[in-house]
Amino acid sequence: MQPNREQRLWMYEHMLVSRYFEETIEKIYLEGKTPAFNMANGPIPGEMHLSNGQEPCAVGVCAHLNAGDIVTSTHRPHHVAIAKGVDLDRMAAEIFGKKTGLSGGRGGHMHIFDPAVNFSCSGIIAQGMAPAVGAALSRKMSNREGVAVAFLGEGAANQGAFHESLNLAAVWELPVVFVIEDNSWGISVPKADATAVPRNDVRAAAYGMPGVYVTDNDPFAIFDAAGEAIARARAGGGPTLIEIETWRLAGHFMGDAEGYRPKGEKDALFAKDPIPRMRERLIAAGDLTAGDDAALAAKARARVDTAIAFARESDYPAAEEALERVFA
Amino acid sequence: MNDKVSVTNERRLTIARAMAEAIAQEMRVDERVFVMGEDIGTLGGVFGNTRGLVEEFGKLRVRDTPISETGFIGAAVGAASDGMRPVVELMFVDFFGVCMDAIYNLMAKNTYFSGGSVKVPLVLMTSTGGGYSDAGQHSQCLYGTFAHLPGMKVVSPSNAYDAKGMMTAAIRDENPVIFMYHKGLQGMGWLGTEPGATVNVPEESYEVPFGKAAVVREGTDVTIVGLAMGVHNALKAADLLAKKGVSAEVVDLRTLVPLDRDTVFNSVKKTGRLIVVDEDYHSFGVSGEIIASVCERDVSVLKAAPRRVAYPDVPIPFSRPMEQFCLPNPDKIVAAFDSIAGA
Known part of the structure; x- marks a missing residue:
């Protein structure tokens, strides 16, 4: 299954929006945090996990989804949220802790909920998986259309929730797809030191479901694998486990000195940054001219700038709003 | 027993039967309601509180689960957020140690972290209490553990009248409810039972409102x-x-x-x-x-x-x-x- 031109351009455009968004957040995050780095300071306090480099996973999968489909994501959620169509203005405002944010500033960057497009995420490793299974169960039981996709990191494949969720999805034949973004690092621990098998897709066999490994952070190969899995889920064929080789171009979080990376690794990763690779590929295929590319880039920047301006200009919530919304 | 609705008969029920009746009555009128947990199907629940449900509603709405509390309680959160009204059983409250993230980080926080845009109408029923020599992994009450954490309602009936009305209220609530039932009150002959918990229970559906002692x-x-x-x-x-x-x-x-x-x-x-x-x-x-x-x-x-x-x-x-x-x-x-x- 290969994307058509419209899909290819959609994927590229959302990769651009995601990257500009992260680069902009990165700059703003450092405001107020120099010369002494203190996570509590600046317009964006708290932990910040950037998704630079992992954009192909988000667009290759979400190209097959519509607003009614369910996605659960991780502590590193921005690229997936953008590809799923989360309201970017309100997401940015949430990241700034503003009243206009998706949850009025209660959640922040690791707790983004946009029920209009059925997107949510959790800051706890692997804990978005079971809710995706449950949402798929909900659709199946109530005969409503829709598949659920749970994104997770490769480190999450060693959590109990991973195995419980795969088994439950398989034994109940639910329309859910599990997508592992294998960036090869669990904060500072390399995959080989933490996981007994080189590739987690083989673990699918333990639960009687198809498992696929996609190499080289390739958006089209991801599109292909995800398309097949999602089509199978929609047709009642049950769950699939996909693991994607991807690259974390940033640290685990902002402020991470990344002393654990082998020498030269970052340079090697930047040399195969998926954004310029995608651009060259589209130009070579005749999908895109340099002029088109500049226009798309300008459009993406404008979209991000609008969202950031909305976030900056929005008011903080009144402090006592902290006491509201505990219950529905 | 205050707040008693008109009792038109002298039918006495155990808490176990009162809970099952409340669940069945809600399942009849609301197709979003379903039940899942360990041994809640054919067995009818280790403590009898789902007896008769699988026979009436079938295995799709009364789901025996694998022994995977993290998986099925997390799944219940996802199903509730997607519009269903799951009633889920954690067989013993002592087992919360293997699934607390699904309970207190997802079930209890998703409404707040979504600014109220996500609702989690989920009932988590769980057995409490000792007195029958089952030791400390099967006998605790842990009321304080759950009541301490914000974002979930916590209820525990002392008799069958309250059990039915509180279960009905729990299923209709838009929020997660921890429904703690004491094993010694359950009316299971093999556990030894406090007779005072088995009381007259109306056949019609009714709610015992939360927050009223x-x-x-x-x-x-x-x-x-x-x-x-x-x-x-x-x-x-x-x-x-x-x-x-x-x-x-x-x-x-x-x-x-x-x-x-x-x-x-x-x-x-x-x-x-x-x-x-x-x-x-x-x-x-x-x-x-x-x-x-x-x-x-x-x-x-x-x-x-x-x-x-x-x-x-x-x-x-x-x-x-x-x-x-x-x-x-x-x-x-x-x-x-x-x-x-x-x-």
Whole structure:
């Protein structure tokens, strides 16, 4: 299954929006945090996990989804949220802790909920998986259309929730797809030191479901694998486990000195940054001219700038709003 | 039993049967309601509270799960957020250790973290309590553990009338509800049962609203506050005290979240003395919270220091004499009163 031109351009455009968004957040995050780095300071306090480099996973999968489909994501959620169509203005405002944010500033960057497009995420490793299974169960039981996709990191494949969720999805034949973004690092621990098998897709066999490994952070190969899995889920064929080789171009979080990376690794990763690779590929295929590319880039920047301006200009919530919304 | 709707018959039910009836009645009128958990299908629940459901509603709506509490409770959160109304069983509350993230990080926080745009109408029913030598991984109450964490309602009935009405209210609630049922009140012959929990239950559907404690016995000399099994111990203690000429008022909290502090306070204002009975651990729990809520409001209503009859801060032992030594009982409540009677 290969994307058509419209899909290819959609994927590229959302990769651009995601990257500009992260680069902009990165700059703003450092405001107020120099010369002494203190996570509590600046317009964006708290932990910040950037998704630079992992954009192909988000667009290759979400190209097959519509607003009614369910996605659960991780502590590193921005690229997936953008590809799923989360309201970017309100997401940015949430990241700034503003009243206009998706949850009025209660959640922040690791707790983004946009029920209009059925997107949510959790800051706890692997804990978005079971809710995706449950949402798929909900659709199946109530005969409503829709598949659920749970994104997770490769480190999450060693959590109990991973195995419980795969088994439950398989034994109940639910329309859910599990997508592992294998960036090869669990904060500072390399995959080989933490996981007994080189590739987690083989673990699918333990639960009687198809498992696929996609190499080289390739958006089209991801599109292909995800398309097949999602089509199978929609047709009642049950769950699939996909693991994607991807690259974390940033640290685990902002402020991470990344002393654990082998020498030269970052340079090697930047040399195969998926954004310029995608651009060259589209130009070579005749999908895109340099002029088109500049226009798309300008459009993406404008979209991000609008969202950031909305976030900056929005008011903080009144402090006592902290006491509201505990219950529905 | 206050707030009783018209009782048109003398039908007596156990808590187990009352819970199953409430679930069945909601399943008949709301197709979003379904049940899942371990052994809740053909077996009807280890503690009988889902008996008859799979026969009426089938295996798609009454789902036996794998032994995967993280998986199926997390799935219930996802299903509830997507518009379903799952009723899920955690067989023993002691098992919360293998699935607490799904409970307190997802179920209890998703509404807040979504600014109210995501609702999680989920009932998590779970058994509590000991007294039958099952030791400390199958006998705890853990009321305080759950009531302490914001974002979920926590209820525990002392009798079948309340159990049915509170289960109905729980299923209709837009929020997650931890429905804790005490094994010793459940009416399972093999567990030994408090007969006072088996009471008349109307056939029609009704709700017992959350946040309303019940004054189950009126008195003037001391207020004894408890919930679930604690209420029965309190009532027995009140009988013993009556023989000594002491008039005890007994308050059944019924729900911990929300907590009816007013009813407790007004009772203590009348009696001037407070004893809290709690089968959960002594420290940092329900008993301390009840006492604090009276003292913070107006300490002068107390004629004597408040007392608590709670489980000592030790893991629950297996051996009968040791476990029975640790459990609250009517004699301990009477002794607690005697220690403050002179005030």
